[in-house]
Amino acid sequence: MKKKVSDQSSSSKLDRKIIERNRRHHMKTLCFKLASLIPSQQIRTSKDIISQGDQLDQAATYIKQLRDRIEKLKEIKEAATESVKTSNSNIMDTVNFGLRLPVVDLRECGPSIEVVLISGLQKNFMLYEAISILEDEGAEVVSASFSTLGDKLFHTIHAQVRISRLGVETSRVCQRLHELIY
Template sequence: MDQQQENQPSSTRVDRKIVEKNRRNHMKNLYSELNSLLPSYNPKQVVALPDQIDEATEYIKSLEAKVRMAKEKKERLIMERKRTRSGFSSDFEARGNLKPPKMEIHETGSVLRVILTCGIDDHFVFCEIIRILHEENVDVINTSYSVVGDSVIHVVLGEVGQSMFQSGASKVSEKLKWFVNRSICDEEMDPNVMGF
């Protein structure tokens, strides 16, 4: 024993031993808890403390890498969605149209009335609307159009079948709006609506 320990009362030395023992037990419990969080944890298997720490370190690094990859993927998806939305409008601007098409949908019972206003060169929009209606089993009763300046106004009348009467008109309306406006987020859309 050194001089300093000899000068300390024995009760102080015992207190320090107890504090140190409690600290070691507390650390042992923390290591055990950390080890129990690892995917390879087996309560029947005894693993040396340095190995536990190494395994926990590797596992934490792998989780950090997964989080980093998930963030990068999320950013790519957000950028892709922004490009898709802005690209739709840019397509019209690239062809000389300053305004993207506009559409009104009126539902009266089983009858859908779609009024589409688009540029003279944007016939594909009208064709796509007819395709969507056909895909959704809407009978196209009548179509008409008129040219006003550099715009074409298409009017499409369609009838929703009896089997789809309750929710069909709304579902078709949502698909048409999504196609023309590209303004409804994927999260807000019904998965069935996004299936085209």
């Protein structure tokens, strides 16, 4: 009987040793993975190997820095969103009080052209038609977008002059855009 009890206790000690070894190995692997996620410029080391405790401290510091950065970016985003809301309400006030729709605004800045078209929802023209006019006149469209605000439709097109020597005759582009949206 005593032999069975001692066999059981030695096997349970062996099991505990194996479990503990596996746990330490698992923790070592997790610490290695954590350390590998920290950018190399964040690691303050010499050529010596740093301890796991130091690795954990560096990871904690890095996580705190990321949290601070996230908070700052959220503040910047909220400020920008508020600025856009204020800007959009100012645009709406301007559109509702004084501007006759539709509006064609063409700005030329060197080889770049920005076209802003504002129309009511009842005026039906397609953005691709405005893009085609620009491309027909020698511009290459870089980006185009539209948005709706209230009962107004805003189109913005950014283009570049294809051949700088020839340029784009903006007065002709403006005339064709007027014909399109009026």
